[in-house]
Amino acid sequence: MRIASGAQLVVAEGLLFDIRKWIKIHPGGAKILQRVIGTDITNDFFLDTSNQPKFTFGEIDQKDRDKNNSTSQYSSTLKKYDDAPNFDDSKQKRTILRTGSIANVFDVINSSSFKNSRVATHHHSIFATTKLASMVIARVDEYTDSPQKIQQSKVENEHVPHIFRRYILVNKEIVSRNDAQRPVVKLTFQVINVNEQLPEFLPGDYIEIFSHIKGQVLLRSYTPLQSDKDKCFSIIIRIYEEGLMSRHLMKQLVGFEIKVRGPFDISKRITANLNSPNSSKYYEPSPKHILLNPLSNDGCWDVLFMIAGGTGLTPMLQLIKYHLSYANQFPNRNFKLFLLFANETISDIFYFKYLDHSVATSNGKLKIAYLLTRPPPDWEELSGHINEDILCQWFSKNHIPDISSLISENESPILENSDYVKRYMQALIQDSRHIKLVTCGPPLMIDSVEESLNNIGFPVNDKAIFIR
Numbered sequence: 287m288r289i290a291s292g293a294q295l296v297v298a299e300g301l302l303f304d305i306r307k308w309i310k311i312h313p314g315g316a317k318i319l320q321r322v323i324g325t326d327i328t329n330d331f332f333l334d335t336s337n338q339p340k341f342t343f344g345e346i347d348q349k350d351r352d353k354n355n356s357t358s359q360y361s362s363t364l365k366k367y368d369d370a371p372n373f374d375d376s377k378q379k380r381t382i383l384r385t386g387s388i389a390n391v392f393d394v395i396n397s398s399s400f401k402n403s404r405v406a407t408h409h410h411s412i413f414a415t416t417k418l419a420s421m422v423i424a425r426v427d428e429y430t431d432s433p434q435k436i437q438q439s440k441v442e443n444e445h446v447p448h449i450f451r452r453y454i455l456v457n458k459e460i461v462s463r464n465d466a467q468r469p470v471v472k473l474t475f476q477v478i479n480v481n482e483q484l485p486e487f488l489p490g491d492y493i494e495i496f497s498h499i500k501g502q503v504l505l506r507s508y509t510p511l512q513s514d515k516d517k518c519f520s521i522i523i524r525i526y527e528e529g530l531m532s533r534h535l536m537k538q539l540v541g542f543e544i545k546v547r548g549p550f551d552i553s554k555r556i557t558a559n560l561n562s563p564n565s566s567k568y569y570e571p572s573p574k575h576i577l578l579n580p581l582s583n584d585g586c587w588d589v590l591f592m593i594a595g596g597t598g599l600t601p602m603l604q605l606i607k608y609h610l611s612y613a614n615q616f617p618n619r620n621f622k623l624f625l626l627f628a629n630e631t632i633s634d635i636f637y638f639k640y641l642d643h644s645v646a647t648s649n650g651k652l653k654i655a656y657l658l659t660r661p662p663p664d665w666e667e668l669s670g671h672i673n674e675d676i677l678c679q680w681f682s683k684n685h686i687p688d689i690s691s692l693i694s695e696n697e698s699p700i701l702e703n704s705d706y707v708k709r710y711m712q713a714l715i716q717d718s719r720h721i722k723l724v725t726c727g728p729p730l731m732i733d734s735v736e737e738s739l740n741n742i743g744f745p746v747n748d749k750a751i752f753i754r
């Protein structure tokens with residue numbers, strides 16, 4: 287394989303670069319090359335055709351070597367760049383590349399040249415380097431963007447949810463307490479190619495992460511959160527001791543690449559609730575993005591109740607972020623968000639700082655109640671399993687429907703006062719504001735929330751969504 291002046295190389299893996307350009311843009315690029323391949327290289331070196339080196343790549347199978355004998359890959363002129371001058375035919379295959387091999391040159395080029403250009407950077411293992419070096423399949427002398435090429439790259443840039451795309455891990459943050467039995471981590475990913483657009487992630491969107499783990503092909507769903515950083519998104523995942531994907535992701539370091547497809551709309555997973563014969567036409571959500579309000583231009587609800595158990599918090603984080611960023615842009619937009627966050631023990635509560643900060647900066651628009659099934663002795667918030675009583679208290683403490691003739695603020699919102707509960711729910715049904723209740727968490731918790739809501743007469747079919 288020869289590298290001509292200013293040549294670009296195409297490697298089977300898709301690697302493409304221009305050595306001359308690289309030397310120009312990379313401060314000290316010529317020096318790096320010089321150090322690795324041991325000859326004096328300047329920018330002009332590649333321009334002077336008499337200097338064109340005949341690089342030989344490290345690893346070539348004996349079979350390929352025999353096949354390629356006629357084209358003589360082993361020129362005597364630049365044998366010193368060849369990392370196989372003493373190739374021992376009896377060994378058939380060399381396994382280790384020495385420092386200074388041309389394959390190592392490309393490793394250095396890749397890892398240093400693309401470091402600041404949002405391309406995944408990593409040093410290849412010796413095996414990968416060897417393999418890669420033997421995979422060069424072509425050389426491109428001129429690289430011009432033809433109209434077809436431009437059109438093709440436009441099509442490639444269009445976001446097709448079913449196509450897997452690669453993203454790079456740029457931040458990793460533990461968001462659970464130190465004593466958490468199953469830690470929760472926030473992973474932030476960024477697009478690899480600067481020209482790539484990140485899709486807008488809306489409440490109810492989820493993505494699928496693909497991986498090969500322990501010889502298995504794994505695909506797991508996660509809830510993406512739009513990041514404040516450019517072209518980034520985050521996922522918040524709980525790490526299970528036996529969890530294949532969660533443990534695999536937890537192990538990775540910044541710079542790790544993931545394959546992701548999506549976003550997909552959660553609506554498709556919860557159509558069962560929507561097909562209920564009792565669904566009112568007025569509140570029937572649109573078939574897409576059912577977590578958003580189809581009857582308002584901005585998708586925001588006037589009153590949104592959210593009940594989350596454990597990592598069921600993630601779609602609520604999407605909703606909270608969506609609403610609060612709208613309020614930031616349009617401060618006159620009035621709405622109320624109420625979150626009931628249920629966990630087993632205090633150490634299971636995660637993302638607390640973010641939640642606390644959101645409440646503090648929400649201008650009274652967000653209220654959060656914490657519930658623990660196994661609370662510590664000095665716990666002052668809600669405790670026990672979610673039931674009718676807890677729900678009644680939580681509703682009436684937070685929100686008084688605007689049908690003031692049906693209920694008064696001074697009435698006791700306890701379950702024993704069944705007349706009050708009845709009138710409260712009646713008022714909720716007649717309330718002209720757009721009200722929704724979203725629940726997400728472990729299946730048992732969702733079942734018991736649904737049952738309790740039905741028991742107290744909450745308009746489940748019209749105003750509730752259960753994400754299982």
Ligand SMILES: Cc1cc2nc3c(=O)[nH]c(=O)nc-3n(C[C@H](O)[C@H](O)[C@H](O)COP(=O)(O)OP(=O)(O)OC[C@H]3O[C@@H](n4cnc5c(N)ncnc54)[C@H](O)[C@@H]3O)c2cc1C
Binds near residue numbers: 597
């Ligand atoms: C639409 C959608 C969105 C999701 N979003 C998120 C998200 O944002 N964050 C997130 O952390 N997860 C989310 N999940 C769950 C996620 O897809 C995986 O199921 C989860 O990460 C476990 O995968 P795993 O490969 O680590 O565990 P697996 O290998 O599938 O499970 C192995 C073992 O892990 C334990 N385990 C796994 N899941 C649970 C569980 N739910 N409760 C208790 N023990 C469990 C069990 O011991 C199980 O036997 C979402 C799921 C869906 C369907």
